[in-house]
Amino acid sequence: MRVNHYLPQPRFSRYMCYPESFGHYKEETNHREKRTAEQVPYYNLHVVMSGTGYVVQGNQKVRLHAGTGFLYGEGMPQEYYSDEGEPWDIRWVHFFGEGLPGLFDWKMGGKVWVFAWVGVTRLPGLLDQLLVNGESFIQEKETQISALLYEILMELLQNGEDLNGTPAIGLRQTMLKTADWIKAECTNQLTLEHMAAFSGYSSYYFSRQFHQIMGKTPSEFLLESRLLKAKELLSSTNWSVKHIAERLGFSQCSYFIRRFRLAEGHTPEQFRVLRGVNQSVGYKKEI
Template sequence: MKKHYVLPQPAYAHYVCYPEMLGHYTDFPQHAERRSEGFLGSYNLHMVFGGEGYVFQEGERISMKRGSGFLFPRGAYQQYGSDPGQAWNVRWVHFATALSLPMLEEADHSRGYFFTFDPGTGYEPVFEEMYRLSATYETRSEPRLSTLLYEILVTLMQNSEPLHGSVPLEIRHSIRLTADRIHSECERPWTLEAMARLAGYSSYHFLRLFRSIMGKTPNRYLSDCRMARAKLLLVSTELSVAQIALQCGFHQSSYFIKVFRQLEGLPPNQYRRLFSS
């Protein structure tokens, strides 16, 4: 199968990112590209969901299997293709962007970013919607195409690692599952030890991994989750401040009010008056 779409320049010139060309190749062992320096004026993202392929970088042949991919910056020399004996299942997109993302910056700096990702993180339905909109292109689809591409890039930022990264994807996945559990049960009396035990790591190791992957400490993440729930309950219910405190993991309303004021700059009742309708 060979899906290949080329989009016209968007009518609106200020999208933060926009696909120029995209496709999906399976059972296409002839797929191979070799582009000279300066030939392609857009970013080129390939993600492998099955089979095998390869990419060359500085004379080194890098194997590409399920869960691996590459991102070339604008104007970079490119050489890659499918394994003739086991054709890859690859989804790809050429795109323009004004975004400043670490992944894009790394590609610009090194002239090629090679990574691993979790194929089960939901990329394929997003690509499929992009293909559908591209096949029946209308100008009114442009905002959605830009949004879908942005979703792929940001999801990839959160769920990928450099090909020789220090944090394997299965560890990243387990930390995010733990974070989701903490978020959904933020009223529980979580301790660092309890959170680490849930993830299956020592407290020290969990703290280091969580900060690296989530960008904040577990306790700060827990506090942010509790504040988000508290603000929602304040503006959407008539529960008392004491009841909301209990539902957000605070057993003393006075402490809840103190923490809320420290983080939000005003007490809960004032927040409710300002933001509830």
């Protein structure tokens, strides 16, 4: 089975991303592609739903299976094929758009990105929506289809896991769950050891992997969570800045004010003024 949808060029030429074509291949034992750089002016995304296939990278062959996929950049030579004995079921998209190099260059490094998407639970549904839009495409849908493709790509960029290195499958979900816990518990006196214990890893390993996945250290994330909570309290209570600092676990009010000013560009009291907060009406009193 081969489903191919080809779209006309969009009326608006500056979409972040837009599909040139997309489709669904299943039980195609002879699905094999080998293209030169000149033949592929588009990004090429393939997502494996079941079965087996291979991506060839130089002298290496990478085996792909359910829950994996690959992405080629524009102008990259490509070679991939389905396993004849266990042909893959894939969804694929060829796309282009402004700003794509900035989105993907850091992830791809000039090479095909081979990834696992086990934790990207929304991906199959999003790809199904894309296929449905292709069945009855009309020009008025181009904004919707561009937004849908952008959502697919961002889900993969944020949650897809590199098959050629760390983090291991499942580690990302653990770190995300730990980040949610840190945010919920940020008013308590949390140490690196507390956060690592929740994740189930050693402090060193947790700190390194959390930084890699979240883009900031555990202490930086904890501080950010406390400052976000501070903005909520500054907006919804008449508590003093000192009292808020104490409730958020800051040992010194001066340190809280300094960190808040570094993050926001103004002091907590100035934040209240800039947000038009009226401290005399409707706020939770200091306790």
